Amino acid sequence: MDMARAPTTFDSFNAVAEPCRRQVLGLLATGELPVNDLVNSLGWHQPQVSKHLRVLLQVGLVRVRRAGRQRLYSVNAAPLKPIHDWASTFEHLWQHQLDRVKQRAEAKAVLIQERDGVYRMGPVKK
Amino acid sequence: MDMARAPTTFDSFNAVAEPCRRQVLGLLATGELPVNDLVNSLGWHQPQVSKHLRVLLQVGLVRVRRAGRQRLYSVNAAPLKPIHDWASTFEHLWQHQLDRVKQRAEAKAVLIQERDGVYRMGPVKK
């Protein structure tokens, strides 16, 4: 009665959660490639590569084209946009976070400067 | 000897692959909330909410603060930036894709206009 965990083919979020699949997409980003090229570049077993490609294909992240006995895979990035858009929703939050970190660093720098007497304008009164 | 699938606590990609967890983050995006508020808003069983929060906590996507007998959770968006950045890598690809779609639509529109004789400048020669 329960779905133990959303299948990897459920959506691009799940498909891309697997680091291996991101690697594959990374290689395909430059252009279409036959399976064997991926096998060689990645150093994995061929069935493994095919299986990852299958998942990517099912969520529409790659396309295939037959060329002789090869199959040329290429990226179809569209399904990544929802991920990007979703993450963007939180962008202002991590910006603030980084700002705070920066401010704290700057505040600390000021303290250090004061301690060391750097940038002190007038004559230091004993 | 194998990891059947990367644990959900392996990284933010995996933690966020679960739609429920994205919902939780969505609610927390506006500000910190006690568990019970999440339970009420989401309509899930309390343990379920706690368990999802635990995963989010382990990958650093949320922070907790004790307040009396409540625990106030808030978003820590920093771990989402890698996801956003990774997706950005492919942005130009889906842009092109969209451009092509747009161009095709425009080309089609032109054909329709020609067929219908709309926007024709001079007198139509029989």
Next chain:
DNA sequence: ATATTATATACCCATAATGGAATATGTCAA
């Protein structure tokens, strides 16, 4: 037709995640 190359599929195993229900822990109030 057969051998060879390129890729996909089937099968097995260990791992683990999810929801549900029950229960434990922690904190405050009387």
Next chain:
DNA sequence: TTGACATATTCCATTATGGGTATATAATAT
């Protein structure tokens, strides 16, 4: 201390993953 409230943890059953190995399918060459 006892009770009530807020949250976390444990146990269970179901499901599906990812790697490995072996095998099936498809296309080309001889």
